[in-house]
Amino acid sequence: MNDMKSLAQRVKELEDQLVVCIRCGTCQSVCPLFEQTHREADVARGKLALLDGLGKNMFDNPNGVEERLNRCLLCGSCAANCPSGVNVVEIFIKARAILAEYKGLSPAKQVIFKKLLSDPKTFDFFTELAGKFQGVFTKKDKNPQATSCARVISPLLDNRHFPSMAEKSFHRLTPRLNTPVGKSGIKVALFTGCIIDKVFPRIANDVIEVFKHHGIGLYIPDGQGCCGIPALASGDRKSFTKLVAHHIGLFEREKFDYLVTACATCTSTIKKLWPSIYEGKESGTRAKIGKLSEKTLDINQFLVNSVSLDPRDEIHGTKGGPVTYHDPCHLKKSLGVAREPRQLIKASGHELVEMEGADKCCGMGGSFNLYHYGISSRIGTLKQQSISDTHCDTVATGCPACMIQISDMLAKSGAQVKVKHPLELYADFLRNR
C-alpha cells in the first residue's frame, strides 16, 4: 500500500475544484441525508472539508474519509443549489476513484464490476439465471406496484418489496432493431439501460410502439450493457472506461440524430460523466464521446421538443385519471429537465397533481440503497407520504431506479398506487384513444 502522502498528493489534484466551496452551508437545506441525520459529515460541505483534509495529509488512514464519502446518494441536490457552483458530484466521483485506486476494490466489487458488469454478455447470463430462480426465494405481493418480497428472512433482500425481474429481458425479446426514418424525418438510437432491460422491458416495448406511431426511425444495437454508473459510484474508473469505450463502438455503426434513453440516470451519466471521467487513451474516442453525449436526450425531452405530440383534445373516450409526478434527481438537478415529463403526462390526457416536494430525492441512490437501506427507507417514506397525500392512483417518474424505490415504499405502506414511466402513460393514451 502506498503511503498517505502519495494519497494526499493525488487528492490535491482536486484542489482547484475544492477551493470553490466557500463553506456557506447552503447545501444543508437540500441534502436528503442531512435532513435525516443532521450530521455535517453527511452533507457536501462536510465531505468537501474532509477531502481538503485528506489533501493536507491530516489523517492516519483513508478509511474514515472513504466511509463518509460513500454515505451519499449522489443525487446532486447540493450541486444544483450551490451558490458557488461547486461541481460536487464530479468531485465525489473522482475522489471515490482516487480512494479505490489507492486502497484497491474489495474482492466482491472486483468480481461484480470487473468480471460481471463490464462484460454485458456475462452480466446478462447471470441476471437471467437470477430471473429464472427468483420465484424460489421470493413471492409476489399482489399489489398495484406488482412487487415481490423475500419468502424467508434474507439479509440480502431485507424487507424490500421489489419489482420482479422480467421473465424475458428486453434484449431477448428484441435483440436488435433498425427501422427506417418515417414521417418525422428523425432517426434515434436507444440506449436501453440495465434496469429497463431486465426489470421493465415494458418501457422499452412502449418506446418502440410510440416511435413507430410518430414515424421515428429507431436503432437499437445488439450487445448493450450498463452505462457505468454503478462501477463509478464504487470508484472503479477502469470498468467504467471499458463500458464507455464498448458503447462508443456500438453506436458508431449507425448514423442517427439523437441518442435517447428512458432512464434519467443513464442520460445523466452519458451526458455528464462519460465526457468528464472517461480516462481511456485511444486517440479519437474522447472526441466521439463528446459528440455522442451532446446528442443524448432524455426521452421526455426528446418527445416533447422534437416531435409534435398528438394533442390530448383529440382524445375520444375516457379521460385519464389524475397523476402525480416525481422528479428524478438525475433529470431535474443534473440536467434541468422538469417541464417535459409533465407535458408528456398532460399530453397523455391526465390531470397532473403536484405533490409536496416533487423534486425531493426518493432515497434510492443506487448502491446507497444497498448499503444504507435504513436511511434510504426513511427518505423514501417521506416521498411515499407526499405521493399518498395527492390521492392520485398513479405516480409517474422518468427513472426506473426511482420506480424501484417508490414501488418498495408504496408497497410497504399498502398504498393503492401504480408506478409508471411518463412514456408508458403516453403509450397507453395512444393505444386507448
Added chain:
Amino acid sequence: MKKKTIIDELKKIVGAENVLADNEDMVTYSYDAAVLDAVIPIAAVMPENSGELGKIVKLCSEYCLPMTVRGAGTNLSGGTIPHNSGVVILTGKLNAILEINEADMYAVVQPGVVTATLAAAVEKKGLFYPPDPGSQAVSTIGGNVAENAGGLRGLKYGVTKDYVMGVSFYDAHGEHVRSGSRTVKCATGYNLAGLMVGSEGTLGVMDEIVLKLIPLPKARKSMVAVYKTIEQASKTVAAIIADRIVPATLELLDNFTIRAVESYSKAGLPLDAGALLLIEVDGHPGQVEEDGLRVEELCREFGADSVKVATDENERDRIWAARRSALSALAKLKPTLVLEDATVPRSKIPAMVKSLQEISQKYDISIGTFGHAGDGNLHPTILTDKRNKEEWLRVEQAIEEIFDRALELGGTLSGEHGTGLAKAPFLEREVGRSSILFSRRLRKALDPNNILNPGKVTGAL
C-alpha cells in the same frame, strides 16, 4: 484518560449514536462560513431534548470543558469555530416549533428550528416573522438570536432582537434560567432575554425562545430603479428616508455586482448602469399605492434613468431573484469571498459608498458592493484567492480600513454578522476600553471558568 471519560459520560446522557469523536467528524466541526483558520474540537454531541442539553452543560461545567453551540454553522464571524479542548453542542435535533399562538401572536421554538421553516409555518396562519437573514434557508433561530441576525427587512421591521420576547437557557453552571415572558409587556427583573441576544453563546446555552409575531402585510409593491452613477442611487436612498417613507426593503447593487449577476443569470440587467435600487413597500393597500408612487417620483427626481414597477408576482419574483443571486454570482468569480457588513447611519450611505470605491482602488482588490442600503448595512464583498499570500495581505489591510471608515462615519463594525473571532480584536475601536472591560467582568462573573464559547466577542479574558 480525560477525553475518553468525557466521551463516555456524554454517551451516557445522549446515547452513543449522538456523540461524535472520530478525527474525521471533528474536522467537519472545525469551521463555519467565516474565512478563518479551522480549530478541531475533542467531541460533538447532539442532544434530543432540553433535559439532555442541561446535563451536557452541567458535565462541561464539572470538567471545565469549553463548549461551543452550533446550529447550521453559517456564521460569518467565526462564532461557531470551537475551542481546541472543547465540545461542540449541535442543535440539529432540538428543532421543534413548540407553539404558534395566534391569539397572542407569539411562537415558542427550540434553538435548532430553521429560520425559513418557522417563517413558512407562521405565514400559513396569516402571521409574519420578518427577520430574513441571507442564510435563512439553513440558519437556525438559535444562531439568529445568538448573533442578532438581520436581513433585508431590517429597515422597516427591525432585526432579530426586535422579536425576542423571552429566552430560557442553561448558565455556565448548568442551572436553568428563565427570562422574558409571553406577554407584550414585561417589567420584572433584568432584561436577561435582551442580554442573551447577540451574546454569541458566551453567557448561556439556550433551550427555548419566545418570538413575537406580527400580522402579515396585506399588500406589497416592488420596483427597480436604474442609475448612471452609484452616487445618484445612494442619494435617492437618503431622500426616501427623509421623505418619511419606510420601505420594507431598499437594496442597492453596484456596477460590479450587476455585471456579476448578469453574467451568471442573464436576467437582462443593464450592464452600463452605475447602480440599481430594488425597493419594496408593503402594508395596507391604500398606503402601498401612495408610498409606491411617491418612491417612484423620488427615484426619478434623483436621476433614475428608468423605474420599473412589478405588475404581478412573477415580475416581483424576477426583481428579487436578481438580488438573491448577488452573493452567488460574486462567489463564482474567485475562490475566496469575504463578506463584510460594516454599517453606517443610513444618511451616511453616500459617504460610505465613496470610501469603498477609494479602498478598492488603493489596495487594488475587487470589491462588489450590494446590500441593505436603506438601513445603512452595505455588504462590501471582497473577491480574492486566499492562496495568493501577497493579495491576502492587501485584503486584510483593506478590511481594517473599511472598519475604520465606518467608525469615522459613526457606524459599527458589524450590522448583522456578529463579532465572533473575526472582529473581536477590533471591537475596542468601536466601543472603547471601558466597555470591553465591563463586558469581560460581566462574563467572568457569570462564567468564572471561561467555558462558554471562549475567545468570542470580548477576546481573551
